[in-house]
Amino acid sequence: MSASAQGIPFRANTIxxxxxxxxxxxxxxxxxxxxxxxxxxxxxxPLEEWREHASSTRLQVLxxxxxxxDLFAKNATRAGAIVHRAKDAxxxxxxxxxxxxxxxxxxxxxxxxxxxxxIHLNDYLRREGITSVETDLGEYIIQVAGEGxxxxxxxxxxxxxxQVGELFAEKxxxxxxxxxxxxxxxxxxxxxxxxxxxxxxxSGANFxxxxxxxxxxxxxxxxxxxxxTLPPLHIALLSMEKMIPSLADLPTFMRLLPRSATGxxxxxxxxxxxxxxxxxxxxxxxxxxxxxxxNGRSQIVTGEYREMLKCIRCGACLNACPVYxxxxxxxxxATYPGPMxxxxxxxxxxxxKAHPLLDATTLCGACxxxxxxxxxxxxxxxxxxxxxxxxxxxxxxxxxxxxxxxxAVKSGTLFSLGQKAAGVFLPIGSTLLKDGVLGRMPRxxxxxxxxxxx
Amino acid sequence: xxxxxxxxxxxxxxxxxxxEPVRVxxxxxxxxxxxxxxxxxxxxxxxxxxxxxxxxxxAVQSECRELDxxxxxxxxxxxxxxxxxxxxxVCASDSGxxxxxxxxxxxxxxxxxxxxxxxxxxxxxxxxxxSPPTNITLETGPSRTADIELTLTIGVHGPARLSIxxx
Numbered sequence: 314m315s316a317s318a319q320g321i322p323f324r325a326n327t328i329x330x331x332x333x334x335x336x337x338x339x340x341x342x343x344x345x346x347x348x349x350x351x352x353x354x355x356x357x358x359p360l361e362e363w364r365e366h367a368s369s370t371r372l373q374v375l376x377x378x379x380x381x382x383d384l385f386a387k388n389a390t391r392a393g394a395i396v397h398r399a400k401d402a403x404x405x406x407x408x409x410x411x412x413x414x415x416x417x418x419x420x421x422x423x424x425x426x427x428x429x430x431x432i433h434l435n436d437y438l439r440r441e442g443i444t445s446v447e448t449d450l451g452e453y454i455i456q457v458a459g460e461g462x463x464x465x466x467x468x469x470x471x472x473x474x475x476q477v478g479e480l481f482a483e484k485x486x487x488x489x490x491x492x493x494x495x496x497x498x499x500x501x502x503x504x505x506x507x508x509x510x511x512x513x514x515x516s517g518a519n520f521x522x523x524x525x526x527x528x529x530x531x532x533x534x535x536x537x538x539x540x541x542t543l544p545p546l547h548i549a550l551l552s553m554e555k556m557i558p559s560l561a562d563l564p565t566f567m568r569l570l571p572r573s574a575t576g577x578x579x580x581x582x583x584x585x586x587x588x589x590x591x592x593x594x595x596x597x598x599x600x601x602x603x604x605x606x607x608n609g610r611s612q613i614v615t616g617e618y619r620e621m622l623k624c625i626r627c628g629a630c631l632n633a634c635p636v637y638x639x640x641x642x643x644x645x646x647a648t649y650p651g652p653m654x655x656x657x658x659x660x661x662x663x664x665x666k667a668h669p670l671l672d673a674t675t676l677c678g679a680c681x682x683x684x685x686x687x688x689x690x691x692x693x694x695x696x697x698x699x700x701x702x703x704x705x706x707x708x709x710x711x712x713x714x715x716x717x718x719x720x721a722v723k724s725g726t727l728f729s730l731g732q733k734a735a736g737v738f739l740p741i742g743s744t745l746l747k748d749g750v751l752g753r754m755p756r757x758x759x760x761x762x763x764x765x766x767x
Numbered sequence: 768x769x770x771x772x773x774x775x776x777x778x779x780x781x782x783x784x785x786x787e788p789v790r791v792x793x794x795x796x797x798x799x800x801x802x803x804x805x806x807x808x809x810x811x812x813x814x815x816x817x818x819x820x821x822x823x824x825x826a827v828q829s830e831c832r833e834l835d836x837x838x839x840x841x842x843x844x845x846x847x848x849x850x851x852x853x854x855x856x857v858c859a860s861d862s863g864x865x866x867x868x869x870x871x872x873x874x875x876x877x878x879x880x881x882x883x884x885x886x887x888x889x890x891x892x893x894x895x896x897x898s899p900p901t902n903i904t905l906e907t908g909p910s911r912t913a914d915i916e917l918t919l920t921i922g923v924h925g926p927a928r929l930s931i932x933x934x
Contacts, residue, residue, distance in 0.1 A: 535925025564888035
């Protein structure tokens with residue numbers, strides 16, 4: 314079947330990324346720093362015990378997903394929120410746009426949300442005449458640049474300080490500086506005005522506690538708190554698997570998420586938001602809408618890749634992945650990059666589109682080792698690769714080569730003939746084609762492995 | 768863990784998170800601590816909801832008081848409590864406090880009653896069962912970002928300083 318099926322041009326993107334030296338320097342600096350910080354943060358804690366607990370809590374939710382979603386909806390409604398369900402991206406976009414349009418809101422302050430990237434919310438709102446202003450510094454930088462995030466925690470990880478300085482100087486018409494303190498102050502000033510004048514705030518949610526109807530938002534900058542407490546209207550978008558049974562389950566995830574993401578004990582702010590402002594309160598939106606997005610998840614949870622939905626979006630697997638570390642997030646051509654991104658993109662968008670991403674893994678297993686909720690990423694990646702072969706999504710040349718190899722190894726004579734031929738022709742080929750793939754291949758050993766052990 | 772050990776653990780972890788915790792023994796010590804912190808601050812907001820807040824305000828010169836928290840550079844308020852495990856203070860909306868005031872100011876000064884320091888996050892969250900107030904925020908150190916080259920920058924949207932007075 315369609316070996317020629319066009320998908321995400323991962324190989325072409327990779328070649329471009331590998332030639333971008335600024336990108337490679339930024340990526341290796343950032344991912345290594347994060348990996349070291351994470352290792353420090355988990356070294357003196359009972360990590361395995363926490364992971365086991367977190368994993369079983371997430372599985373409990375997945376085993377009864379519709380029950381917990383219903384329970385959450387009921388309790389959030391009781392607390393004064395208006396809960397909506399969206400079957401797919403278009404449904405969620407329409408809901409959010411119509412809430413804003415019905416109230417005459419033309420500008421919304423937005424805190425970082427990967428699921429809003431998944432449904433391409435900002436583009437849609439813009440077409441509907443609504444400006445959404447990203448307020449997380451990293452998201453703000455890439456919004457000003459007209460790009461998408463390249464990391465799920467640090468969206469502008471691919472940019473260095475000079476690039477941010479040049480961007481601000483050009484787009485915000487300020488004086489050039491490459492001092493992160495100065496650049497942060499510039500963004501703060503612009504965004505403070507936005508916060509104080511906003512009629513509506515938008516947020517995602519890191520978790521949703523079913524038994525209280527609360528959403529939980531982790532931020533370091535404080536923009537999430539501004540978006541959810543200053544404007545009179547708050548819209549929260551969350552994908553349905555964000556549920557945890559109870560607030561009593563939250564501490565385990567509070568311990569695991571920041572440590573895995575940035576190596577922090579806790580993020581600067583953890584907000585637990587439950588419905589709308591009460592009669593004796595001076596904090597909280599007066600009107601709150603919660604949009605629960607399915608977008609294929611109620612199907613995924615019934616299938617063999619269901620454990621992907623345990624993911625809490627910490628980004629540890631991105632930082633640990635040798636492929637992500639080299640090429641960065643944009644090469645994946647998808648909302649979610651890295652190991653979790655390959656699996657989730659394939660499940661959300663289909664093998665037809667995502668199959669080239671299955672090349673973006675070395676199957677080294679580092680992603681599985683660092684996952685705080687024990688998503689079996691190496692197993693899921695390997696299984697998706699098998700499925701790719703079964704469904705004929707590998708390139709024709711690879712299929713033919715594999716068929717030839719399979720045929721050759723069945724015959725001892727043919728196999729040793731092939732080995733001899735490789736021993737002679739590979740060194741010649743790699744000398745002639747120094748710059749090609751052949752040139753980078755190691756020279757075959759003088760004596761083959763089978764002859765050495767037999 | 769003894770009460771004193773819990774308080775000490777909180778102080779250590781709060782300082783580790785780059786907050787500035789102090790512990791005061793009595794009313795005089797409390798007023799002195801407030802006075803020292805707000806010294807030379809041009810605009811101080813204090814919601815005057817609790818007794819401790821009203822007391823704190825006496826240490827602020829009247830021309831420096833600011834009634835609109837959106838304009839204040841310092842916010843002094845009494846918070847619900849704190850968590851020793853993580854060095855966090857806990858702000859909750861059920862007391863009638865505008866807890867966003869402590870976010871908008873450049874400097875947040877939180878008064879923590881020492882009997883409300885919980886040892887662990889678990890202990891704290893069990894307290895709420897299924898009916899928490901509209902907003903509970905755990906504040907752990909000042910506002911920060913590392914979005915540009917992972918360079919730590921303090922005081923992005925929220926306060927650059929978090930002082931904690933344990934009374």
